[in-house]
Amino acid sequence: MTDAPGLWRGLRRFTPARIALGRAGNAQPTEAHLAFQAAHAAARDAVHAALDTAALAADLAAAGLSSQAVRSACPDRRTYLLRPDLGRRLHDADRAALVPAPGAIAFVVCDGLSALAVQRHAAPLLARVLPALGQSGPVVIATQGRVALGDDIGGALQAEAVAVLIGERPGLSTPDSLGVYLTWQPRPGRSDAERNCISNIRAEGLPVDQAAAKLLWLITRMRQLRLTGVELKDEQPAALPPSK
């Protein structure tokens, strides 16, 4: 034996993974078990929390940004989880309310799978990005929305491009991670290969100011190339989709 049990625990400094938990028989000790249950509870609550659209609109207004709220075709969270096709479609009643903004970059803020992420990070991110573009809108707040809802909204707005800010699927240690998907000339039917993505935006991941800089870089490049997707290589380091 090289050392006391402390050495095993010392491995924890190398990774955020749940290592060196100890054992109670073959099981995890009570402390580790309870910590897991609490983390899962936070993730579940994030998935099922409703986006407070009024509070978000107020946060945006405080940053000088006006916004309007729309719904997807999903009436509730259960439908949202079961019917991705409906989450990609704008509610018919809300379509007429969208005022076209030809040539602008539209910003769609979607609850996705973590309203918590949107509530925390969307307004600070937009407050950095829109002024840099010389835009004050359009910003659309969408509930029960998937990424591709931005195609429907962006198309209705006749926007040059759409940036969808959306709550990512919570992990146990990451209930408030925001993603941004940028799509040139949005319209229903765009594929994920035609988008660029910035993921893991949160305090312990990619901080908001760095995410804003990255999004502005992508927008500049998008306008040069007049496209988004696999042809627009993100030359800054970024998280790629995992292999699973």
Add this chain to the structure above:
Amino acid sequence: MAWRHSVNGTTHVFADLRTLLARASPLRSGDQLAGIAAATASERAAAQYALADLPLADLLLHPVIPYEQDDVTRLILDSHDRAAFAPIAHLTVGGLRDWLLAEADTAGLAALRPGLTPEMVAAVSKLMRLQDLVAVAAKCQVTTAFRDTIGLPGRMSVRLQPNHPVDDPRGVAASTLDGLLLGAGDAVIGVNPATDSVAATTTLLHLLDQVRDRYAIPTQTCVLAHVTTSLRCIEQGAPLDLVFQSIGGTQATNRSFGITLPMLAEARDAALSLKRGTVGTNVMYFETGQGSALSADAHHGVDQQTVEARAYAVARAFHPLLVNTVVGFIGPEYLYDGKQIIRAGLEDHLCGKLLGLPMGVDICYTNHAEADQDDMDALLTLLGVAGVTYIMGVPGADDVMLSYQSTSFHDALYVRGVLGRRPAPEFEAWQQRMGLDTAPARIPASLSPALIGLA
């Protein structure tokens, strides 16, 4: 040709075989999303009656996806062994269920494999309860080998999955050591890279090979990068044991993964040419999962469980060391809750085993599925009884890179404990040499962290 059956006073008609299979499938959200699930419980019961009466030979006559349109269908039919099929050629799907439960033994099931098609095993599994899925799987034995021997009776192996959010080598090494101390790693030490590039994959391959070499572990390592990435790593001389790839049950699904069958053959040849195995030459590692074809809009109206079984025909053509379904990863629009995930995991395990695969299961769920640790414990225990070849070992069940929950190192110890399952024999002998055969409270000197750069 249409199939029909009356139940509870109503006659239900099924226009073609893929419709019959879909309507007979136990309820799951993915088939509902695809619009192919039975509309009522009675329609499902009628479909199961009609399916039970279907001669197995009809499944050869009526491919669910046309031969001309799909190279997986061609692979299935061109490789079908009529002689091996002969003992069951006279049976219906319902008759096969009874035969599997009553007559079949381990040797007979092994001989039957080349005569079975994915559609046959998928069909029969739709007529089975969970206990049938367990009981028949428990009769199957599939053994593979590379640096140790996987799948022997009384054994259950564990993939050590030491993922890290940004592929930090010391983070991966620390999780690996934690897993080794808790009995994991005899199936493979396999990392999902956060970045799928030749450079990142090569770095991880060298790290894992160094850990394996320094501790002299009789196991294999893998970086679960795209097959094209692995090929380039091999060309550049990286120490690669196993080629990984996600695969699906239709040509179009595989296209969505950026692969073709010849690409898999080329990669296998390249890995074999390295001659790195010591006790065997199984060099491929595949992952699958119900819903991937629908997700890629590549399912041809075939239910997700039948498409999944077709992926196993792809797998078995390349003699893999390991195959696992990642059963709960894809999300609630395909498998809504714990009940659906549990059934799918047992179906996939049985279908893979019947077709001759070394079948493991990533017993897992995401945070937007209606599932929790209790559901995973139920599936884990059932699969243990069913003789699952291997499961995942993730620190504390929390994958901090992929953001989902799988089974923990502790979970594997639990199954081995309550069911008396042991690790692969070569690995077990190594554990004894290293002083790991009784639960160590400390890190033995032979596994000093300093040996793998954790000073």
